[in-house]
Amino acid sequence: MIFDIAVLGGGAAGLMAAATAGARGARVIVLDHAAEIGRKILISGGGRCNFTHLDTRPENFLSENRHFARSALARYTPRNFLAMVERHRIAWHEKTPGQLFCDNSARQIVEMLLSECKAAGVEFHLNANIGDVSKGDTFRVALDHDEVRASRIILATGGLAIPKLGATDLSLRIAKRFGLDIVPPTPALVPLTLAAPNVDLAGVALPVSARIGKRSFSDAMVFTHRGLSGPAILQISSYRRDDAEPLELDLLPGTDAEATLLDIKRQRPRAEPSALLAALPQRLARALVDTAWGRDMRCDLVNLPDRQIKALATRVARWRPTLSGTEGYAKAEVMRGGIDTRHLSSQTMSARHVPGLFAIGEAVDVTGWLGGYNFQWAWSSGYVAGISA
Ligand code: FDA
Numbered sequence: 001m002i003f004d005i006a007v008l009g010g011g012a013a014g015l016m017a018a019a020t021a022g023a024r025g026a027r028v029i030v031l032d033h034a035a036e037i038g039r040k041i042l043i044s045g046g047g048r049c050n051f052t053h054l055d056t057r058p059e060n061f062l063s064e065n066r067h068f069a070r071s072a073l074a075r076y077t078p079r080n081f082l083a084m085v086e087r088h089r090i091a092w093h094e095k096t097p098g099q100l101f102c103d104n105s106a107r108q109i110v111e112m113l114l115s116e117c118k119a120a121g122v123e124f125h126l127n128a129n130i131g132d133v134s135k136g137d138t139f140r141v142a143l144d145h146d147e148v149r150a151s152r153i154i155l156a157t158g159g160l161a162i163p164k165l166g167a168t169d170l171s172l173r174i175a176k177r178f179g180l181d182i183v184p185p186t187p188a189l190v191p192l193t194l195a196a197p198n199v200d201l202a203g204v205a206l207p208v209s210a211r212i213g214k215r216s217f218s219d220a221m222v223f224t225h226r227g228l229s230g231p232a233i234l235q236i237s238s239y240r241r242d243d244a245e246p247l248e249l250d251l252l253p254g255t256d257a258e259a260t261l262l263d264i265k266r267q268r269p270r271a272e273p274s275a276l277l278a279a280l281p282q283r284l285a286r287a288l289v290d291t292a293w294g295r296d297m298r299c300d301l302v303n304l305p306d307r308q309i310k311a312l313a314t315r316v317a318r319w320r321p322t323l324s325g326t327e328g329y330a331k332a333e334v335m336r337g338g339i340d341t342r343h344l345s346s347q348t349m350s351a352r353h354v355p356g357l358f359a360i361g362e363a364v365d366v367t368g369w370l371g372g373y374n375f376q377w378a379w380s381s382g383y384v385a386g387i388s389a
Contacts, residue, residue, distance in 0.1 A: 003029045003123075005389050006141055006150035008130060008171065010037045012378035013361025013385075014156030015113040020386025022120025029148060030117070031128040031141065038110035039165050040158070044375070049106035051085065052078040052379070053372035054098040061377065062238055062367045064183055068341040069366050069377060072349070076383035078376055088112040099371050133174050139356060152356040152389045154349075156382070159335030159362035160185055167329070171363035172338060178354045181340040183365040187332035188238040191229035192247070195322040199225050204281045209253035210236040213245040218253050223284075226327070234370050237326060238336055249319045251280060257317035261309050269302035276301065276312065288316060334374055338365040348388035349381055358385045 005021050007014045010032035022028045030037075041049055053060070056078050058070045082100065085092060090112060091103035102108050117124075131142035133153065141148045155171035172182050201223040208221040210232040219232035236247065252260065261276045268275055273293060277285035289297075292312050326332070339359045343351055349364075351357040360381040368374040 001149070002138060003027045003148065003150040005029075005152045005154060006031060006139065006148050007154045007156055008133075008141070008174070009155070009157035009361070009363075010034070010124065010126075011156065011158050011361065012038070012041055012113075012375055013158070013382040014154065015110075015117060016379050016382030017154050017156060017358075017360055017386040017389070018122045019113060019116035019120050020383050021389055022117060022122040024387065026389070028120070029123045029125060029150070031125045031130055031143075031148065033126075033128055033130065033168075034166050035127055037114065037124070037126065040162070041110050041113075041375075042106050043165070044106055045101050045372075047106055048101040048104075049109045050095070050099055050101050050372040050375070051092075051109055052081050052100050052376045054078045054082075054094075054100065056373055056376045060369045060371075060373045062188070062336055063341060063365050065341045065365075068344075068346050069380070071346045072380040072384040073376070076380040078372075080383075081376065081379045084112065084116070085109075088115070096371075130170060133177070135178075135354070135356070152358065154385050154389055155339070155357070155359040155363055156361050157363060159338060160329045161187065161332040161334050161362075163329055171359060175339045175343075175351075175357075175359060175363075178351065178357055180343040180351060180354075180359075183337040183340050185335045185337035187326050187329050188336035188367050189234040189333035189370055190237045191224060191227060191327040191331055192233055192237055192240070193227035193324045193327060195324045197226050198223070198287055201283055201287060204284050205230060206251065206281055206284065207253060208232050209250040211248045211250070212236055212239045215239045221249070227323070228321070229327075231370055234333065238334075238367060238369070240323075240326075246320045247323060249321065251284070251316045251319060255279075258310050258313040261313045261316075262306060265301045265304065265306070265309055270300050273297065273299065273301060273304060276309065277316065280316075288312070291315075333370070334362055334367055336365075336367045338363050338367075341365050347384070349385040350388060356389075358389050360385045 004026040007030045010030040090108045138149045139153045157171040202225045205222040209218040217235040220230045222230040361378045
């Protein structure tokens, strides 16, 4: 059987592309190796799916080409997706400004996309073991005992995050086979590991400002058994390059740590040194003071030279932890890198030199911040491919 379009991967981007293309009258098949469709959507946003961010801009994405996402994001906006959500009567709420979640369950988003696909006559082949993809008059997608032929194919198998949910590099391999370059993939939105983690701090959470180079995020951080996590860390992790600029953490964001600590000394001369860090969680304050002056140090603040207090303030406001790496794809929310956008048209998501080949979603070198941006990229790029393919 020959289809107009075969969509490889029935996740967020693939379902959007399939529904859009089907609604235009194209004969569409979605191939996915999973037994159940949209598993990443189901677990997203703690089961409530943070399905978009109302204030999505190209600046919220990492890519070798910072402008690549602009066109798709403008053609299919967060408001467009929200209109679909409302048409399906899915109750939603805004958590932090701009971040939209389902009131009830992420499953509603999967059901919505499936019902759009059904209305558009999209066919599904689940449990599909996709082998070689070749191109003659049409594309041929080899399956175990069968093949699917299609005039156009859309690569939508996502990134490498969470392999136990079935993440693979299939789109990257097929793209490479057709001569497209790949920006080396790495885990992103991922907890970081410390060279010398302090297990006593596991579970301690606090607001921080996390910085790498010129980029910084102010949000919560949490110590884990192996390192650091929480939204501020996940966000900044996407900007980490191995041998480049260090991670710097301000544990007292929004304050002048040096002035604050010296002020505490003046106001509470008879207090213990740990009083300097009373604004921090107690376990962390204790650990920082112990590291600075030793566990057995006993003295009143008045006896601590200002120079030592300033040194502690620097450590607290510009802490540069030694990182050993990340928790990897097993714990990453997304993959950074992917199909090099230089080979794709930002207007259509088609490969410039391979007529009929399209790539969308996380498989493409466009990686969003935490907060609904990655789904918005999936919807926008999926829509654009769906109307163009
Ligand atoms: P997606 O991963 O959705 O779909 C890929 C599909 O391809 C899957 O159905 C898979 O089975 C299939 N596939 C893969 N390899 C295959 C192969 N070899 N053969 C056949 N099929 C194959 N984003 C956001 O904006 N808000 C949020 O709340 C969250 N929350 C979140 C939580 C967690 C735990 C994770 C891991 C990720 C998120 N994300 C998120 C990120 C978001 O889920 C992700 O960016 C999108 O799902 C990407 O959409 P895609 O369609 O590109 O890939």
